Amino acid sequence: MSHSTPPDCESKPTSTLPEQPGVLVVRKHHFLVHWSHWLNVPILLGLILSGISTYWASPIYQHKADPNKGNTDVAADIGIWICAHVPGQHHYSSPLDWIYNHMSLGPGMLALALRLHWLCAYLFMLSGIVYVAGLVSGGGWRSLLPRRTDLLDALRMFRYYLGFPFAKLTRHKWLHPRFSTKYNALQRAAYFSVPIAGFLSVATGWAIHKPMQLYWLAALFGGYNTARVWHFWLMWIYILFVVPHVILVFADGWDTLRSMIVGWSTRVERSEVVVK
């Protein structure tokens, strides 16, 4: 750290090394926010893998028993279809279990899957509390709130993303819509929805886990079975969110990724240069 120099020393530099200019940065994310963000990666993976293993024991989506195989599970049907049509999978030993063998811990391990699911669920709740604490103490929650102009702005961003590949291919200039907010409308919609999905996942999880003690919670989601449906589809929200999220972060560049790891961003273009 350099300190203020006494006036009489200013004209007599003691070092011959040139001074480096400073870099203007903004603290884009509170450290609790980016810590909990990364913690969620293994936790959500554990929840999904163990959750699908749990689903195997009593699938939500079933049909009348197949006359040939006696199968009632839609997920097993998908596995059979994959083994019949996807190259390289024709000789798979257990087509009924294809989905469970590839997207979960595996079939037939309900007890272990439940224990792992609960462990991850408690960690997920802790991580959620840390995330909210980071949002509150860093003031980042304001950036996530929806705005009146979001619908129009979302359409502009959607148009931008649709046209971007064609503009690249045809070497045309394709201007990024300008916003004076931390996130654009699409980002805001996604980042606002995911914490809500997290909250609903926890709530539906409790409704399924303790349907007698928390009967009112189960009733709020339409009963035990409907709460299971909610819980199942909320998982898909994470999966459907993560894929474009990762692609867009890499597309947006180094600074965006780094800011989620370090917290700082050197993109000071929006509003931050202080003018008094």
Place this chain on the structure above:
Amino acid sequence: MNDKENGDDSLKPQQIPSTGVEPKQEIAESPEAGPEDTSPSVPIAIEKPDAVEAIKQPVDADGSRPLSVGHEPRTDESASSVAVKPVSVKKPQSFFGERPLPAIEMAPRVLRYQSRRDFLALGAGALAAVAGTGFFLPQDTLSRIGFHQNMDPPGKEWFLNKALRVDDDVAEALYSGTRRVPTYTKSQITSLKNNYN
């Protein structure tokens, strides 16, 4: 990739293009970030969150993208040829209104140090997550993905049982004698639809 942001060629505060608001302009002064700095753990910063009275937003000549301060510095000559439009002052309108983030000037080496430290921490965390995966996953699952070596450590059961104990404690706290599972008649019983059959 925005590699220019690593700090070495970032814009000097003095080189921010004119916006037409110079009479009142005050940019966060840079404390000298000389190479003699030896304690990079603390950002050399002047943070002025309360001083945000006006906001300026430099605009490229084509108006396409706002100029990032992290971009290549411009000379005064080039800056003067750029159409620069000051953006109106936007004080937070309400409690829910988004606040502009205060800019902080940081020595490039501090930024590099912090970036390196946090990336290493993330890498260590990723390795710990992979190790944790090996620790918690059932042996059958590990065998299916190619780890045939027995990786069933003794602490695993203890750890998972601890988590189960926490869950039992929660169940106990939620228990109420007035809430019981209803008793069903035989005619209400339906066939089990599970994959155990």
